[in-house]
Amino acid sequence: MQHSIEERGAALSAEEAPKRISKRSSKRSMTDPISRGGFRTSRRIRTGPYIRHTDQQLVELTAHGDGDAYNELVERYQNAVRNRAMGVVKDFQAAEDIAQEAFVKAFKYLPDLDDSRKFAGWLMTIVQHTALDYVRAQRQGVSLDTMREQGYEAPRPTHGLQVEKLEDREEEFQVLDALKDLREDYREIIILKHVEKLSYKEIADRLGMSVSAVGEKLSRVRGLLKRKLTKRTVPRGSEPETHHP
Amino acid sequence: MTAIQDDDRELLLSLYIDGELEAERIPLVEEKLRTDPLWKSEFEALRASEDKVSKTVESNWYDQEFTEKVAERLKTRKIQSWTSDAPPPREPSVLLRYLPWAAACAALLLFGLLVTTWYLQHNRKPGGTLGATVATVRMLDGSETELHAGELFTAEGAGACANVDGTLLWLRPGAQLTVQGARKVTLQNGEVLAVVRPDVVPFQIALPSQATVEALGTRFDVALNAQGVRVRVVEGHVQYKDGAKLVDLLGAQALGTDGALKRFDPREAALEWKELLVAPASNAPVQAEHAASLWPQVGGGPEHNGQTPASGPDVLKEGRLVPYPKVDNAADGGQYAPAVAGLDGTLFVLRPANDKSMQLWNYDDQAKSWTKCGAAVSGISQHAPVVTPKGLVVFGTSSGEVYAYSPREHKQAWQKNVGSSVFGVCAAYNGALLCSTYARLVALDAEGREAWSFDGFTDIQAPAAVGPDGTIYVASRSGKLAALDASGTPLRQTRVTLGTSELLFLPPVVAPSGKAWFTSTAGQIAAWSATGQLEPVGNAGRVALPLGLGVEAVGTKLRFADGSELDLKNAQEPLSALALDASGQLYASTPGTLWRVKLDAGGKRSGVPEAKPSASAEAAVPGGIMILPGKVIVTTPAGLVIHD
Numbered sequence: 093m094q095h096s097i098e099e100r101g102a103a104l105s106a107e108e109a110p111k112r113i114s115k116r117s118s119k120r121s122m123t124d125p126i127s128r129g130g131f132r133t134s135r136r137i138r139t140g141p142y143i144r145h146t147d148q149q150l151v152e153l154t155a156h157g158d159g160d161a162y163n164e165l166v167e168r169y170q171n172a173v174r175n176r177a178m179g180v181v182k183d184f185q186a187a188e189d190i191a192q193e194a195f196v197k198a199f200k201y202l203p204d205l206d207d208s209r210k211f212a213g214w215l216m217t218i219v220q221h222t223a224l225d226y227v228r229a230q231r232q233g234v235s236l237d238t239m240r241e242q243g244y245e246a247p248r249p250t251h252g253l254q255v256e257k258l259e260d261r262e263e264e265f266q267v268l269d270a271l272k273d274l275r276e277d278y279r280e281i282i283i284l285k286h287v288e289k290l291s292y293k294e295i296a297d298r299l300g301m302s303v304s305a306v307g308e309k310l311s312r313v314r315g316l317l318k319r320k321l322t323k324r325t326v327p328r329g330s331e332p333e334t335h336h337p
Numbered sequence: 338m339t340a341i342q343d344d345d346r347e348l349l350l351s352l353y354i355d356g357e358l359e360a361e362r363i364p365l366v367e368e369k370l371r372t373d374p375l376w377k378s379e380f381e382a383l384r385a386s387e388d389k390v391s392k393t394v395e396s397n398w399y400d401q402e403f404t405e406k407v408a409e410r411l412k413t414r415k416i417q418s419w420t421s422d423a424p425p426p427r428e429p430s431v432l433l434r435y436l437p438w439a440a441a442c443a444a445l446l447l448f449g450l451l452v453t454t455w456y457l458q459h460n461r462k463p464g465g466t467l468g469a470t471v472a473t474v475r476m477l478d479g480s481e482t483e484l485h486a487g488e489l490f491t492a493e494g495a496g497a498c499a500n501v502d503g504t505l506l507w508l509r510p511g512a513q514l515t516v517q518g519a520r521k522v523t524l525q526n527g528e529v530l531a532v533v534r535p536d537v538v539p540f541q542i543a544l545p546s547q548a549t550v551e552a553l554g555t556r557f558d559v560a561l562n563a564q565g566v567r568v569r570v571v572e573g574h575v576q577y578k579d580g581a582k583l584v585d586l587l588g589a590q591a592l593g594t595d596g597a598l599k600r601f602d603p604r605e606a607a608l609e610w611k612e613l614l615v616a617p618a619s620n621a622p623v624q625a626e627h628a629a630s631l632w633p634q635v636g637g638g639p640e641h642n643g644q645t646p647a648s649g650p651d652v653l654k655e656g657r658l659v660p661y662p663k664v665d666n667a668a669d670g671g672q673y674a675p676a677v678a679g680l681d682g683t684l685f686v687l688r689p690a691n692d693k694s695m696q697l698w699n700y701d702d703q704a705k706s707w708t709k710c711g712a713a714v715s716g717i718s719q720h721a722p723v724v725t726p727k728g729l730v731v732f733g734t735s736s737g738e739v740y741a742y743s744p745r746e747h748k749q750a751w752q753k754n755v756g757s758s759v760f761g762v763c764a765a766y767n768g769a770l771l772c773s774t775y776a777r778l779v780a781l782d783a784e785g786r787e788a789w790s791f792d793g794f795t796d797i798q799a800p801a802a803v804g805p806d807g808t809i810y811v812a813s814r815s816g817k818l819a820a821l822d823a824s825g826t827p828l829r830q831t832r833v834t835l836g837t838s839e840l841l842f843l844p845p846v847v848a849p850s851g852k853a854w855f856t857s858t859a860g861q862i863a864a865w866s867a868t869g870q871l872e873p874v875g876n877a878g879r880v881a882l883p884l885g886l887g888v889e890a891v892g893t894k895l896r897f898a899d900g901s902e903l904d905l906k907n908a909q910e911p912l913s914a915l916a917l918d919a920s921g922q923l924y925a926s927t928p929g930t931l932w933r934v935k936l937d938a939g940g941k942r943s944g945v946p947e948a949k950p951s952a953s954a955e956a957a958v959p960g961g962i963m964i965l966p967g968k969v970i971v972t973t974p975a976g977l978v979i980h981d
Contacts, residue, residue, distance in 0.1 A: 135398050
């Protein structure tokens with residue numbers, strides 16, 4: 093049974109009893125923005141000009157007024173900072189807020205950082221303390237020991253993150269360079285595949301494409317990247333052997 | 338069968354790599370890969386490139402909105418506290434440079450919203466608004482239905498799975514819901530399991546009473562019946578609101594129909610929803626992933642709480658023996674470790690190739706064939722491999738190497754040296770692979786990177802186990818016990834007094850209550866409660882696995898929760914393996930026989946025990962009973978014995 097717009101609209105009234113619909117086989121309209129998910133990802137791949145800079149260089153550039161250098165630090169460490177906050181407060185929204193606040197504090201107190209090579213560990217200490225402050229504020233009168241018994245993590249040492257060794261990352265930079273040269277929609281499909289781990293069907297739903305078009309697009313992107321990345325490797329493992337009992 | 342063309346090589350290989358190739362074309366592509374060097378080299382090049390891209394992207398993505406929000410806060414607070422001679426920081430955000438444009442866009446949007454509101458107010462039928470398609474529902478018979486805003490849907494037949502803006506809602510038969518919008522549904526009746534996606538946007542399940550259940554990045558189920566509302570959170574964070582009442586629920590917490598907040602074992606949800614989650618007509622890869630993540634060690638197994646998430650056969654039949662594949666240069670025909678099963682039922686066993694290496698084989702019961710899918714180049718392994726939610730099979734060896742193989746691609750995914758002999762790998766709820774090494778317990782992530790390690794003991798020789806709340810239990814050979822949180826931080830430690838030459842070699846078993854059971858080589862069992870109380874339980878007579886329900890094996894006797902015993906008089910040898918299925922059937926193995934005893938919910942025996950020949954006169958490997966839907970599989974030194 094198909095519903096006209098008016099019928100469907102009428103069914104939306106909160107006071108009215110909802111209508112029962114019959115089971116029917118139909119394909120979704122791929123051009124319908126709601127059926128295809130209704131939003132696009134805000135996730136991006138780091139391909140900015142500061143990608144090869146060390147933390148130390150970025151901190152120094154920030155100290156000399158380069159805001160984009162600090163953006164790079166935010167992009168570089170936001171996942172680690174968010175995860176650390178989440179580990180303490182177990183609340184995604186609060187963790188997101190705490191993570192942003194930690195970056196604000198880090199920016200504010202950056203001149204106090206004695207050794208700019210230790211930015212990552214220092215940042216982790218800030219987020220840990222910010223998160224614990226949040227928890228204490230939420231649970232006034234509850235001791236830290238009790239909080240730990242209830243699952244909150246104790247403060248960690250400050251060496252949780254390793255300083256990036258850029259000399260070991262040349263291959264990674266080559267890939268990032270190749271990704272940077274791609275079209276935006278190609279990068280987006282890579283994000284959906286490798287970051288959001290979506291299946292072809294889910295990518296198709298999100299982008300309003302057919303499943304076969306997703307397959308073809310990913311194949312094109314792969315072909316492009318493969319040609320850009322000239323260094324080849326031989327996969328490990330052995331040929332399959334088969335045995336019938 | 339459709340032929341394949343060389344012109345389509347890149348596309349077909351791309352689909353093959355992603356596991357999205359139609360089943361009928363897979364053998365054709367695999368044949369090409371075996372026989373055509375061009376296809377093979379192209380595949381290897383694509384694969385290598387894909388590996389690099391995947392690894393790079395996973396470690397280099399960021400959320401642009403996050404960066405913009407940080408910049409906005411800095412701008413709002415005008416933070417410029419630089420003490421050096423340097424000029425004040427420039428505007429740190431790309432967004433801020435475009436703030437005027439953003440403001441203009443916002444104004445336009447607001448205008449559009451006003452116009453739309455005016456239009457709706459003046460043009461709709463009474464009570465109506467636009468009702469666009471907001472969800473697709475897949476019935477378990479494979480058909481699909483579109484849902485529009487405001488329509489009531491009733492799950493019929495075996496149940497259904499609704500995709501509402503990426504969030505998956507599994508509905509039990511009879512469940513009724515109304516989709517209100519992209520991120521909101523109203524549950525009118527019945528039970529729904531929600532897996533919220535994407536995890537950064539709230540998703541709300543409203544109830545007719547005006548109460549709401551709102552979730553972020555989470556898996557939870559809601560049941561609405563005559564008694565009231567029950568909410569159980571498998572993982573993440575859920576907020577229940579009903580008027581002034583506000584309850585925050587975290588993973589492994591439940592809000593009962595009596596309004597009380599209590600703990601619950603997320604595996605209960607896995608057991609209860611398993612049939613819908615792995616229904617053959619459903620979207621298998623997505624659902625299998627979720628099913629697996631509810632159950633840390635795929636295939637279940639007595640390593641965790643003695644209970645498996647599937648039910649065995651309705652009628653117990655004689656077993657059939659599946660001999661192991663012949664391995665060249667094999668040191669002996671022995672079998673060290675139990676087999677495990679992947680989500681699709683594929684069985685995996687480790688076989689000794691010689692006295693210094695192992696091979697990983699899988700068995701396809703439909704094709705009746707064994708396939709070698711990996712090998713350890715050095716060291717032996719005496720524990721079951723673990724299958725991760727992504728389908729990787731992971732095991733460690735005495736050489737200190739941990740290997741991860743992708744059976745589908747016949748390829749090693751990664752290899753990691755953890756420093757000393759590995760005595761077992763176990764999967765935690767968060768996907769961490771817990772490797773028991775002699776010197777420490779090492780947690781690896783899904784890519785084989787070390788996440789943390791616990792080095793409180795220096796003589797670990799048993800796999801770790803994970804409790805219902807995610808607590809990790811590990812024992813040292815000499816009787817030291819530790820409970821760790823998911824990040825490896827010790828929560829509590831104690832020590833069991835062991836007799837001379839008595840050692841702890843077996844993995845702990847954790848009951849739904851959080852009580853952990855430890856069994857020594859002499860059969861002594863100790864129970865360690867979640868509150869830290871240590872109590873001796875008794876002597877099992879010989880190495881045997883206790884069960885979370887309180888059932889123990891003592892020689893040829895089974896001892897039940899109420900203290901009663903059942904002597905399997907025909908058993909000539911002590912029991913060596915036990916398993917409990919989802920329907921309460923207890924399986925026990927003795928050489929040549931598989932026993933089955935029905936238990937009630939409290940762990941007491943009910944009914945008459947059954948016994949069936951097991952087609953192998955050899956004793957089962959300890960812990961070697963695995964239950965898959967409709968079948969029981971016993972690992973013995975002679976081969977796998979399948980009762981189905």
